[in-house]
Amino acid sequence: MSKVRMEKIRNFGIFAHIDAGKTTITERVLYYTGRTHKIGEVHDGAAVMDWMKQEQERGITITAATTRVEWNGYDLHLIDTPGHVDFTVEVERSLRVLDGVVLVLDAVAGVQPQTETIWRQSIAYHVPTISFINKMDRIGADFERAMASLRDKLRTKPLPLFWPIGAESNFSGIVDLVEGQVRTWEDSSLGATMTLSEPDEETLPLLEKGREALMETLADFNDEVAESYLEGEWPSTELLKSAIRKATLSGQVVPILCGTALRNKGVQPLLDCVVDYLPSPGEARPVEGKHPKTDEVEVRKPKLEEPFSALAFKLQQDSGRKMTYIRVYSGVYKGGRLYNATRDRVEKPAAILSVHADKKERVDEAHAGDILALTGLKWTTTGDTLCDQNHPLLLETIAFADPVISIAVEPKRTQDEEKMLEAFQRIQEEDPTFKLEANAETGQTIISGMGELHLEVVVTRMEEEFNVGVTVGKPQVVCKESVTGSAEGSASFDRVLGDHRHAASAKVRVAAAGRGNGNS
Template identity: 45%
Template sequence: MSSAANLRNIGIIAHIDAGKTTFTERLLYYAGITHRMGEVHDGDSQMDYLPQEKERGITITAAATHFSWLGAEVHLIDTPGHVDFTIEVERSLRVLDGAVAVFCGVGCVEPQSEVVWRQADRHGIPRLAFVNKLDRPGADFDRVVDDMARKLNARGVPLTVPLSEGGEFAAVADIVTMEKVSFSAEDQGAGVSRTPLSEAELALCARYRETLLEAAADVDDAAAEKYLAGEAVPAPLLRAALRKGTLAGKIFPVFAGSALRNRGVQPAMDGIVHYLPSPEEAPPARGDDPLTGVPATRKPVPSAPFSALVFKVLQEEGRRTVYLRVYSGKAEEGDTLLNAATGQKEKVARLFRMHAGKKERIAVAAAGDIVAARGIRFARTGDTLCDPGAPIVYESIEIRKPVVSIVVEPRTVREMERLRDLLCTMADEDPTLSFREDADTGQILLSGMGELHLEIAIDRLAREHGMEVRKGNPQVVYRETVASAGRAESVFEREIAERQVKVVTVVGVSPAPRGSGVRISDGFRLLGLPPDVADGAEMGLREGAFFGALGYPVDDVAIELSRLEFLSGVPSPMAAKVAAAKAFHEAYEKGKPYLLEPVMAVEIVVPDEFLGGVIGDVNARRGNVTSVDRRPGGSFLSAAIPLKEMFGYVTALRSLSQGRGTYTMKFSHYDKG
């Protein structure tokens, strides 16, 4: 158990193929955790431990590990770059205190880099940037820093910059100490030497030094006094000023390197300790008392009442493992905890510190720790575990809705029940994966964030559980909403428990802004209904919105229940629920329902000579081109295209660009089909 002041809880975030996992492998090697470097392209990296990750050379699940550096204990999570696995990034950023964003020196700020950067912005996480692959032709360090300002509205401050020898990236210049930092080839970059900069190198670094001094002066008065007086600013004062600006989110230190060539990594490791926060420097964890709803906070100290957020659930060898970020207090094996989200009690059987797919048993988990626990039977992603005597519930984790579905069925009817159980387990692990049975056909519809997401899920069913399934073609997950307001007065009359019950209900439905979901006005709570009857009515409205008049989930509607009166019979929650659902459907049909289809934000990179053909194809797919950015590496085209039109697009793009075009896409919004 480390002191919280010496902890760093960080994540590695980036676009797919920017080099996150390779960078992480170097961190572990130089910290002495591993004795040989695993390579993604060889399928032997430590952090990509799933068979699917080794085969595809991509990160699918966020892997946690830890190492020591400069006297600090660094807890690190390597996150996926592929948009289909964005839940892994979201739930990791929710529990981290800092992050390192890895940018490709050639591709600069790529689409998924923007997505994960915005996610980190939303959580207010301080970040460093590591500009990778500077050994490759076309790499441009300055362009990445400019891209950060232009695309991310982020003030990147270079702390190391690339130095070339014979046109090759060979070393970095440390702008804080104004030294040349070289990495020995004999021991895979582990040997680091510092020498004075030559006159030519000093001239090259002068503008970076000025940028650094200006940034330090803008965030720290002591640094500003020396800078404005023309005095030398010592390195410790510079680091203190940069740390202050980084923690405030005003500046983002930038480091140069090439992880694959073992150059520039150790200065970035120093930067993790120097500039990213400890749990003690993060704001107190904010939540609510689940009994009163009153806001509450917990200080990140072991003496406070225990509280932790469940951010991941895994099934390993038939056992349920829960990943926790401990925000306050401490817990030991055998302790009983309260799930503040559900009111259930949980008992901690085992505690572990993680290293990718391996575990190290520990006795105590304390404030600031990221650990795995066994024995937690019911808690799900986003639940809060806390001291039963001091309950608190933290904000849960945002989970995006699936946009693609496929039909899956077992080889034999006898395996149907087992398939349901396995899918329940997988949906417990991955909240962006869901399934339902079609009431008409009896088929199971499996839904996820994209084709790759579903492909991996089916592969895991076969490999890990021996469940071979047949699958149908991908289908779009539609939703529906109303074009105008609708109002209905509905009468529900039925004999319940040998007594005639008659309920009159008035419901109004109206369109709501895109992305707002189903909003139910709580004005009906003032109608004088018993609390359990009012709860039943609300449940009826929500269940009524599960499927609308067109057979799809209802979205973006505002619902108002203005009357619910029992004309005869005893008021009951069940009668209120059925009456409210009936009135909702009648009002909804009067609102002129129509379909909504998922629209994807698509980023396409093609050589300039193929741009015209690609734009024409986007238009033919009912797409809307939002921007075209011409760069030395080709044209970057941004577009909004309905998901229905994107199936098989990889083949079409290859044909249009002679195999030289690439694209990425992420869910943007639902719109009228």
């Protein structure tokens, strides 16, 4: 892969609060880029990216799904993530390996709790963000209010690049503030045909209003734009795009788009903005790690000439085999052995796979910037570093939250005990926020997770994927008595037994010691 090809790659994910329309957007992306030939709807259980049976039945995303599409000569690596807080592990590990974020907002609700969580995580990993205000056709949709919620709740600078034409049932298209054109979509083509036109009497005021908001924000970050703004002139498209890209990559602004994915409006401009304003792997910050033997800090630049380094960010069971998803940060891997610097083990991958939801395609090489899967790894787990053994590097691992809820489980059939434990251990390998333990005092098997839905999904997977029926219940609470105050007591013994007199006295004082000090 050449340097030119790396510049044509975009690694990004779509993130949002639950039901904001992430997967609906992703399904349109697949259709408009030619990856699929039919739009899969979430409410019909037909979404391509929601490939798990439970995802289709529940109408929610449970596991992050990856795909690869082409758009105007660019190679887009996309991860569609869950919005439910119970599956925040998928969000955390996806943000760790991506270069850009598309943050989806509901035009009615604006910023919601999970939106704030995603924003904090993206800030921690220094991931540039663009935002898509979805569902502009809903009753109560308000573009300016949703944009204001970004500014007020996330303390960021929203930068409108498009302005909606109408709202709710009157939403008909968008005004491109940079190009100065009106964009509308044909319903008969399911939004595949987009029409460009010049502003008319209805849309010209929207263009002027939107451009005023755009210039007021962008002028604070670019002197040339500020100069044009003060002189009352509209900057060239090239200058505007360059200034927007620079401010976005530095995290100074969040470009704002809008549309309604369910009604097939606004998705193509979103893809254009991913290409125009999110970074390529070559523009990403070099990764820092430590030499596993000397602890010296080492840097890997996102270049093909650098030694190979990659981070394993997700494990998944696929038809009985383990797939390990990796993000390649530097170098090229063409097969052979890899060194797991985290475990101090040598791995021998069996295959390199390009993944589209639940479909896989074998490829010959893995290059810097790629997000791929490896099979045949024995020791590698989530957060491990894979690298060239002659140039070892230990990257920072991925930290996950501790479980918040626990339940007791037991197999419905006694003979399935070993099978149940083995299945839970496989799920634990995939999901670092799922924990399995045996309580030595009660004899119960306890599983822990991030919420009731999380554990409910795990138990259902046991029955559907591993054919093990499981009964759930509350963990038994082991009650122990402890000294809380202080007391004294004494007793005497004086008796003649046979020809001998026996006498004794004892005095005892009991007091509480500090927690953790034991008994003394």
